[in-house]
Amino acid sequence: MPIDDRKQRVLRAIVSLYSDDGEPVGSGLLAEHFGRAVSSATLRNEMAALTKLGLLEQPHTSAGRVPSAKGYRYYIDNLLDTSLKLSESEKRAAEQAFREMDYDPERLAQSAARALADWTGYTVVATTPKSEDMCIAHFEVMQVGRYTAAVLAVTGAGGVRTRTAKLDFELRPGDAERLAQTLNEHLTFRSAADVSQPLLHAAAEGMGAGGAVFYPVISAAYTLLKEAGRPNVYLEGQQNVLGYSPQEECLRTLMEFFGDEEAVKRFISPKSERTTVLLGDEMPEYRMPGVCILSKRYVAGGGLTGAIGIVGPTRMRYREVIPRLEYFALLLGQCMSGKTEHGQRQEE
Structure with a gap:
């Protein structure tokens, strides 16, 4: 779906502003975001066009707009900067968290899930490595x-x-x-x-x-x-769901999803090395509007792979959360294979 540069900038700005407080974004706030370089009238026209394209929605009678599931998918696939990395201080904090963990694979996966849940404020799922040939x-x-x-x-x-x-x-x-x-x-x-x-x-x-x-x-x-050879699944931070208050029906579905271990494993098993973003509207078995699942594969050495994923609101700050998830996946794989964050073999 090709849209012009200004509409892309408007959509990117609305996604960012809506992630901050969860309130519909009006043309006045949007104009302030752009430093009054674009008039409110022009922005209203652009918002109306994006709404007609199905990328924005107008909840209730509010004059503001919020991104639709279609809008989030467009943003994730076309506008999200995937080159962002953690700061050195954030990396050091993550590395310190791993130094304090038990390196047994089962305990390590659970500890990593708990630490990432505490850091992001969302629910985190981690699996131990899977291999049909495990002995x-x-x-x-x-x-x-x-x-x-x-x-x-x-x-x-x-x-x-x-x-x-x-x-x-x-x-x-x-x-x-x-x-x-x-x-x-x-x-x-x-x-x-x-x-x-x-x-x-x-x-x-x-x-x-x-x-x-x-x-x-x-x-x-x-x-x-x-x-x-069967991966164990560890779920941490379920209580964090209350922090972004999904609708009651969605919350019930989310709790059912958390209780279905096979479904959890299936939906946090990326098919490639890239971070996968799955929107709750795209899950036919467990349709959860307003929820999304980020997942990243980690490599544990010897051809073994596992996964770590974040379950949170669709309006999460992807630019902050994805780098955290990816660095945790990197450290988890290194620790599973017996290496430090610098790639050196741990001392026996």
Whole structure:
């Protein structure tokens, strides 16, 4: 949709002014924004033309205008300056936040989501790296109850997962160690697709006569292997939704969306390296006018990728929020792959 330069400048100004206080923008305020270089009458004509094009809306009987969903999409695709970067002081603040985080992948993703939610004032979603070929690098087994054993698995990406198994008897001295040895012999450095039920039963039989009684522990280890390649989803700052007060119906839909983990993963999984901006009006399953989702992929090393996204109002300050999201994605990927913000390997 080609529009002339002045209409573009008017639309860009209205998006900026509306993001400041959420109030409809009138021609008088717009004239002040342009330093009175353009008359209010000319600006009213331009606003009327943009409204006719569907890029602006006139809410209620107000004389002011607000950007429509179509107007925001035009602004994002054509007028938003994507070259903006964080200041050095903002970068240092983000880097300091990451230095204080636990570098286990699951805890790191959750901590990064919480820190970005605090910084932006919006809801943040982060996923752990996803890989169909994720494997377990090491298993440990320990007794945690009279009839309960805990299986601890270290993934190939450095994450730690645990699962408990119920047994019909008390583990004897040496059983946990032998179980760990069996799991490491049969289930490490294999993808879930490479593991068959006969292999699991063979692993149990490898425990010696009566080894089948240990099958619950081996089954728990297999479950951890299947789950290893599935990304975990962490949602932080849901209470921040109240700060921009979406309409009641939209708020209800937003809460339903937050409760649908599969939908959340799908909508914050960018198909390219670019930051994706999805407007709530463009989501057929969860239509949420006035809401948008920004998402950015991060690279965790070894071909593994995850995502971090921001859920906030359509009128958010994109010029400020997008650079923060992109720098967090960069730092999150570096930390996941064991590198500092300067690209150096962390000290062991």
